[in-house]
Amino acid sequence: MGRPVIGISTYQEPARWGVWEMPAALLPASYPRLVRAAGGLAVMLPPDDTADAAREAVAALDGVVIAGGADVEPARYGESPDPRTGPPARARDAWELALIEAAIDLRVPLLGICRGMQLLNVALGGTLHQHLDGHTGGTGVFGEHPVTPVPGTLYAAAVAEPTVVPAYHHQAVDRLGSGLTASAHAPDGTVEAVELAGHDGLVLGVQWHPEMGEDVRVMAALVAAAARQRSSAEGAPVV
Secondary structure: OOOOEEEEEOEEEEEEEOOEEEEEEEOOOHHHHHHHHOOOEEEEEOOOOOHHHHHHHHHOOOEEEEOOOOOOOHHHHOOOOOOOOOOOOHHHHHHHHHHHHHHHHHOOOEEEEOHHHHHHHHHOOOOEEOOOOOOOOOOOOOEEEEEEEOOOOHHHHHOOOOEEEEEOOOOEEOOOOOOEEEEEEOOOOOEEEEEEOOOOOOEEEEOOOHHHOOOOHHHHHHHHHHHHHHHHHHOOOOO
16 A cells, blocks of 8 residues: 655745756755654645645645745734734745645645644634744754643644654744644643644644654654545555
C-alpha cells in the first residue's frame, strides 16, 4: 500500500541558486524531514490560483500540512491591522485557505502548524490576537515553553503529558472558529492546539513548530489518520 502521501503547503519567495535569481516555491526542509520521520511520504504543494486547483490537489493526497509563516491578514477575520502585524501575504492566505476548506470538505486529514493553525481558526470563522509577548526566543530565534493537553481530546490521545515545545509566534487564537475545540494551552492561557469536533478524520492545529524539535508524535497522528483514510478508501485493513 506504500506510505501515506502528505502534501505540505509552500509559498512563493525570491530565491537565488547558482547563476539564477527568481521566484521559487519554498518550504523549510524540516517539514518534509518530520513527515518522513513519522512514516509519511512528503510532497510539496506549490501555490496555485484557484480553489478548484486546491481541491484537485487535496483529492490526490492522504493528508495535508499547512506550514508556518507570515501573519494572516486581519481583514480575513474582520479586523484592522495592529501596527505590530506583519505585511499581508494575500496570495498565500487565499491558497492555504482553499487547501484547508478542501481538506475539511473531502475528509482528508489536516494538520496546521503555527500560521496553519491560525488559518484553520480563521477559515472556520474565528479571530486572532494580533500580538502577544513571550512566545519566541527573540528575533529569528525559536523559544520554548510547556504546553498542557486537554484530557479527552485527539491531541491528548497523541501526546498525553505536558511537553516543552519549540515556539516562534506573536499571534494566537482569540475567538475559536465554529466547531473547533481547544486541546492544549500554554502556562499563560494561550490556546496552543485546536481540533475540529465531530469530524470523521483528524483536523488538528498546533501553535508551536514540531518540525523544529525531535518529538514526532503530532505528525505521527496525522500520518496514522492518513493511513486510515487511505485504507478506508481502498477497502483494505491497516496492518
